Amino acid sequence: MKMKPSFSAPLFVSILYILVLGTDFVREKLTGAGGNEYLSVIIVQLLIFIIPAILFCRLKGVGYTSRLNVRLIAPNKFGSIITASLVLVFGSMLIRFAQIYLFGMNSFTVSGFESYISGRTEYNFLFAAAAFAIIPALTDEFVFRTILLTEYNEGGYGAINATVISSLLSSMLFFTLESFPIRFFSAIILCMLTYATGSSLSALIAHLVFNIYTVFGEKYIIKTLSDPSNKIISVFTFALLFLVLTVIMFSEFEHTLRQMGKSGAPSPSYLLKKSDDGKTPDIAATEAAEEGSKSKKVVSEKTNLTIEAFFSPSLIVCIIIFAVAVLSDL
Helix, strand or coil: CCCCCCCCHHHHHHHHHHHCCCHHHHHHHHHCCCCCCCHHHHHHHHHHHHHHHHHHHHCCCCCCHHCCCCCCCCCCCHHHHHHHHHHHHHHHHHHHHHHHHCCCCCCCCCHHHHHHHCCCCCCCCHHHHHHHHHHHHHHHHHHHHHHHHHHHHHHCCCCCHHHHHHHHHHHHHHCCCCCCCHHHHHHHHHHHHHHHHHCCHHHHHCCCCCCCHHCCCCCHHHHHHHHHHHHHHHHHHHHHHHHHCCCCCCCHHHHHHHHHHHCCCCCCCCCEECCCCCCEEEECCHHHHHHHHHHHHHHHHHHHHHHHHCCHHHHHHHHHHHHHHHHCCE
């Protein structure tokens, strides 16, 4: 599939957007005969995410899956995963606090689980965990932290552009403005975790922990935040924990990246210029000698790639689909 990643990746996501918008209709058909509604949610998610993702990988050609960032996690990386998971939880608490007290948004949950079971008497913990925590984490990470990050990385767009665009596309997936800030925040953290550990499996674990919280614990936090008597102590506690955990997380990321650099980074390259006698290499001369002539070209190339990534026609289509879906619900 000979397309630039800046076009093919958002095009792939735009197809997922269209499929997601038809989710309710498909789910009604699957459960019309009194079937298991949780199972229908699982089946629909697998149909609209995993199958298109597999087809996309097939279109990319032989050997594409071996280039994806799905690698075993080293034991020393689990500290970063645990810390990032807690940062996700407490960061989302603070965002929900801002939404409740600044905008009065307290009628939604990030997972959508509470609104889904509203009015229902049946409740199955295992099916609920699978439908609203495990499968969403699996599909989201496979698409946005595995395929999309690989696409933008191989295209040379850089980690920052890849992180922002992947997070933006991930956050728009559910077509709600209310959950967008939390989803964007969590996606940024998950992308950073993927880069720091070198594997999207770490993001999968952190995402799963976060989903378990949103499905089974978020409603209790919302009740706490909605109580005026708990306002000050709740904000102070959550903010303090979030700041401490964030500092620890970045410290662990920095340590991990430093260790990766020590073990795998190539040694500095030198421009071996001739010395005064015209024969002996001057190993002290480095690339810095020509940095001035190259820097402008490098900056120009990076700028062009950033513009190409953010103004891709297929990315604009994704934004239009999101805007139309949101406006139609207002």
